[in-house]
Amino acid sequence: MNRYADLPWWADYLLIPLLNLAAAIALSAILLIAIGEDPLQAVQIIAEGAFGQAEGLGYTLFYATNFIFTGLAFAVAYHAGLFNIGAEGQAYVAGLGVAFVCLYLDFLPRPLIIILAAIAAGTCGAAWAFIPGYLQAKRGSHIVITTIMFNFIAGALIVYLLVNHLSPAGSMQPETRTFSPTARLPLLHDIFELFGLSISHSPLNASFFWALICCVLFYILIWRTKLGYELRTLGANPLAAVYGAMSPPRLIIIAMMLSGALAGFMALNEIMGSQHRMILDYTSGYGFVGIAVALMGRAHPVGILLAAVLFGALYQGGAELAFERPAITRDMIVLLQGLVIMMAGGLEHLFRPNVEKLFAMRRPSIAGAR
Amino acid sequence: MASPERRRIPSDSPTAIELRNIVKHFGSVHANRGVSLQIKRGTIHGIIGENGAGKSTLMSILYGFYRADAGEILINGSAVVIRSPAEAIALGIGMVHQHFMLVENFTVLENIVLGAEGGHILNRGLAEARNAVNMLKRDYGLDVPAGTLISDLPVGLQQRVEILKALYRRAEILILDEPTGVLTPKEADHLFAVLRKLRDEGKTLILITHKLREVMAVTDSVSVMRKGELVATLDTGSTTPAELAALMVGRSVSLTATKSHRKTGRCILELREVCYTDATGVERLKNISFALHEGEILGIAGVAGNGQSELLEVVSGMLRPTAGDILLHGKSCLGMSAKSLRKRGVAHVPEDRQHMGLVMSFEACENVILGYHDNAIYGSFGLLNRQMVIDDARRKMHAYDVRPPLPLLYASLFSGGNQQKLVLAREIDRHPDILIVGQPTRGVDIGAIEFIHQRLIELRDRGKAILLVSVELDEIRSLSDRILTMCNGLVVGECTPAAAESAISLMMAGISPDKAA
Numbered sequence: 001m002n003r004y005a006d007l008p009w010w011a012d013y014l015l016i017p018l019l020n021l022a023a024a025i026a027l028s029a030i031l032l033i034a035i036g037e038d039p040l041q042a043v044q045i046i047a048e049g050a051f052g053q054a055e056g057l058g059y060t061l062f063y064a065t066n067f068i069f070t071g072l073a074f075a076v077a078y079h080a081g082l083f084n085i086g087a088e089g090q091a092y093v094a095g096l097g098v099a100f101v102c103l104y105l106d107f108l109p110r111p112l113i114i115i116l117a118a119i120a121a122g123t124c125g126a127a128w129a130f131i132p133g134y135l136q137a138k139r140g141s142h143i144v145i146t147t148i149m150f151n152f153i154a155g156a157l158i159v160y161l162l163v164n165h166l167s168p169a170g171s172m173q174p175e176t177r178t179f180s181p182t183a184r185l186p187l188l189h190d191i192f193e194l195f196g197l198s199i200s201h202s203p204l205n206a207s208f209f210w211a212l213i214c215c216v217l218f219y220i221l222i223w224r225t226k227l228g229y230e231l232r233t234l235g236a237n238p239l240a241a242v243y244g245a246m247s248p249p250r251l252i253i254i255a256m257m258l259s260g261a262l263a264g265f266m267a268l269n270e271i272m273g274s275q276h277r278m279i280l281d282y283t284s285g286y287g288f289v290g291i292a293v294a295l296m297g298r299a300h301p302v303g304i305l306l307a308a309v310l311f312g313a314l315y316q317g318g319a320e321l322a323f324e325r326p327a328i329t330r331d332m333i334v335l336l337q338g339l340v341i342m343m344a345g346g347l348e349h350l351f352r353p354n355v356e357k358l359f360a361m362r363r364p365s366i367a368g369a370r
Numbered sequence: 371m372a373s374p375e376r377r378r379i380p381s382d383s384p385t386a387i388e389l390r391n392i393v394k395h396f397g398s399v400h401a402n403r404g405v406s407l408q409i410k411r412g413t414i415h416g417i418i419g420e421n422g423a424g425k426s427t428l429m430s431i432l433y434g435f436y437r438a439d440a441g442e443i444l445i446n447g448s449a450v451v452i453r454s455p456a457e458a459i460a461l462g463i464g465m466v467h468q469h470f471m472l473v474e475n476f477t478v479l480e481n482i483v484l485g486a487e488g489g490h491i492l493n494r495g496l497a498e499a500r501n502a503v504n505m506l507k508r509d510y511g512l513d514v515p516a517g518t519l520i521s522d523l524p525v526g527l528q529q530r531v532e533i534l535k536a537l538y539r540r541a542e543i544l545i546l547d548e549p550t551g552v553l554t555p556k557e558a559d560h561l562f563a564v565l566r567k568l569r570d571e572g573k574t575l576i577l578i579t580h581k582l583r584e585v586m587a588v589t590d591s592v593s594v595m596r597k598g599e600l601v602a603t604l605d606t607g608s609t610t611p612a613e614l615a616a617l618m619v620g621r622s623v624s625l626t627a628t629k630s631h632r633k634t635g636r637c638i639l640e641l642r643e644v645c646y647t648d649a650t651g652v653e654r655l656k657n658i659s660f661a662l663h664e665g666e667i668l669g670i671a672g673v674a675g676n677g678q679s680e681l682l683e684v685v686s687g688m689l690r691p692t693a694g695d696i697l698l699h700g701k702s703c704l705g706m707s708a709k710s711l712r713k714r715g716v717a718h719v720p721e722d723r724q725h726m727g728l729v730m731s732f733e734a735c736e737n738v739i740l741g742y743h744d745n746a747i748y749g750s751f752g753l754l755n756r757q758m759v760i761d762d763a764r765r766k767m768h769a770y771d772v773r774p775p776l777p778l779l780y781a782s783l784f785s786g787g788n789q790q791k792l793v794l795a796r797e798i799d800r801h802p803d804i805l806i807v808g809q810p811t812r813g814v815d816i817g818a819i820e821f822i823h824q825r826l827i828e829l830r831d832r833g834k835a836i837l838l839v840s841v842e843l844d845e846i847r848s849l850s851d852r853i854l855t856m857c858n859g860l861v862v863g864e865c866t867p868a869a870a871e872s873a874i875s876l877m878m879a880g881i882s883p884d885k886a887a
Contacts, residue, residue, distance in 0.1 A: 244741035245709035
């Protein structure tokens with residue numbers, strides 16, 4: 001039977017994620033009360049911090065951009081039945097590609113640099129995902145194991161490169177030099193200024209638009225192309241894919257490379273849009289949170305967009321909360337975010353049986369002997 | 371088939387099960403509409419009906435898988451509420467499922483005690499079970515090697531383990547869901563003997579099936595379900611298969627396909643000494659050679675699991691034979707992908723539509739393009755034109771009478787027969803030269819069987835070739851122009867559909883006709 005056939009679509013796409021979120025908030029409230037804080041006030045600070053002023057909103061959308069890319073990355077593999085938990089490493093390696101373009105090709109005109117950097121980000125991410133994809137397709141090495149190992153390999157590789165080769169002579173910092181101004185993505189407030197509009201300064205940059213375009217392209221790919229049809233068939237019923245004259249190894253590799261490329265685009269936002277240099281551990285967990293974003297968004301671009309904005313708000317509002325309330329430390333914020341990730345991602349189906357039961361009861365029962 | 375020894379049901383014998391006005395909905399589907407039924411203790415009661423008639427739902431309610439929306443269940447005269455299979459077992463109800471619920475890498479004994487180990491120390495439970503199993507073996511002739519792994523047992527014996535499991539849990543009422551689907555005629559006869567013995571010991575047995583000959587062979591009384599309603603309960607002795615079929619479908623149906631004389635043409639497909647060894651090193655196909663001609667239906671008879679599945683997959687290009695050659699129109703097509711074979715007019719209706727032929731979580735229209743999605747009519751430049759897909763699906767669904775004809779409905783929501791019609795629509799509607807079809811009517815209701823058989827014969831009469839694999843001997847005999855019988859990866863012999871059933875049965879057991887003579 002179809003897994004979700006028992007619920008109307010709105011319950012599946014809205015009610016259950018909202019229930020999960022509510023449960024996370026309830027748990028967080030208990031924690032806050034336990035340390036003597038007022039949860040209502042905390043929610044207010046988070047909401048105001050994330051959406052209250054244009055600056056906060058800018059940061060929220062900046063974080064959301066990362067989550068859109070990593071969420072889409074996880075979702076595209078998920079549709080093909082693959083659990084790519086290596087977005088972290090794929091984005092990390094993609095940062096290297098972006099850095100190479102921005103460091104060594106910065107004599108080119110700015111639009112060309114941006115295009116080349118985007119291509120480099122996608123290619124490097126895809127290449128890093130290709131290896132686990134190939135191993136899964138041709139050797140049966142499980143993708144979950146290999147992608148997580150490749151995160152560590154990427155980490156070690158980049159430490160080595162940053163320390164030994166990429167840091168400028170004489171510098172003790174494990175990071176590259178700062179990119180020249182032409183090798184940066186235009187910030188949103190700069191773009192608005194071109195049109196004579198003034199908005200608050202934030203790291204929100206042009207890659208946000210690319211993330212939105214990726215959402216549309218993702219939808220077209222998955223539901224409106226033959227390749228997407230094949231990927232979904234593989235994910236839903238691998239035997240039917242073989243029967244339907246598709247090549248599962250080929251599809252596995254394609255899905256992983258698409259996934260890696262999407263994860264890689266995160267480097268545009270962070271490295272080229274905000275940090276303006278390649279630094280250690282710039283991915284700082286966005287790749288993993290992308291899993292929760294994709295699951296909460298039901299692997300649909302609209303859902304992913306909404307979930308990404310939610311997580312962006314938690315990051316930005318959480319930072320605000322730690323700043324406003326000294327009793328709530330940075331670690332406490334991480335804990336609260338962790339609760340949301342746990343409820344939205346890990347315990348995605350916690351409430352499903354109960355909701356299904358409720359809906360079953362609500363159905364009209366034709367007069368019987370009861 | 372053994373002669374029917376039927377039990378006259380004394381009108382005063384106590385009622386084991388009574389269902390009163392059972393109502394069950396699944397969404398908009400009304401699966402049971404006020405079903406009332408009484409079953410006497412110590413009888414074998416058949417429940418027949420087409421797929422989707424509600425018989426499995428009714429039994430699932432009795433076994434505690436579902437709860438009825440309304441209605442009452444009485445066991446031995448007292449009203450009970452059954453919330454889970456565990457409660458059903460506690461009330462003495464056991465169930466043997468169509469798909470066995472056994473742990474393949476456990477022994478028979480371990481499977482029997484599973485869930486009823488009786489404490490943390492396994493040895494004691496196993497010893498008790500061994501004694502109990504020995505007693506059951508003596509009482510009912512249910513002989514199984516207790517220490518053998520399930521995976522090493524033939525299906526007939528696996529089914530006995532399921533029955534033993536239920537009896538070990540002291541079942542007084544035993545529900546059997548389509549128990550003969552996987553059995554040879556001989557194994558089925560043995561099963562019926564066991565069922566009669568159980569009945570004579572006072573157990574109550576409910577047999578869910580859609581096979582009329584089983585109902586006639588073994589049951590004492592029979593209920594017919596149609597569209598969620600119980601339309602009749604009859605004494606088996608006073609009814610006929612034709613009457614039951616008419617009650618099931620709601621109109622009179624022909625039970626055997628009628629076809630014109632064969633006009634066999636050129637050889638279109640030839641297998642030469644084809645062998646296939648699977649990844650675990652088991653030889654599944656051994657030197658299979660035969661020719662398939664235009665305008666003929668070549669039937670492959672045999673008990674499930676004797677190489678027929680592999681034969682289907684080798685011929686359709688999903689598996690590559692380890693030796694031998696396959697000639698399509700006289701030229702070797704070895705190494706051709708399933709895709710290029712499809713382009714050359716080889717269509718394949720797989721045995722297992724739920725796991726191979728369809729993607730259950732996809733809409734019907736998405737399933738209608740499976741394997742043909744590359745076709746330019748569904749969009750160019752790699753895009754999928756959804757409107758074209760839906761229109762095409764709607765047309766095919768009408769042509770093949772798929773009900774309901776809704777292209778956007780999920781495949782999982784169609785009944786078995788309609789799922790199969792969906793697959794046939796996809797494969798036959800492209801006018802293939804060769805149709806490879808496995809178990810075309812497995813789990814399909816009688817009305818749809820008639821329809822499917824007609825379509826296959828129509829295709830043959832248009833001069834196309836059909837390779838038909840089925841475990842239903844009746845089906846093979848009524849459709850085929852020639853019959854090959856397979857056993858253990860070998861073609862044991864060839865015969866005509868007019869050959870005696872006993873001769874084919876012998877071949878199905880691996881005894882070739884010349885040896886038997």
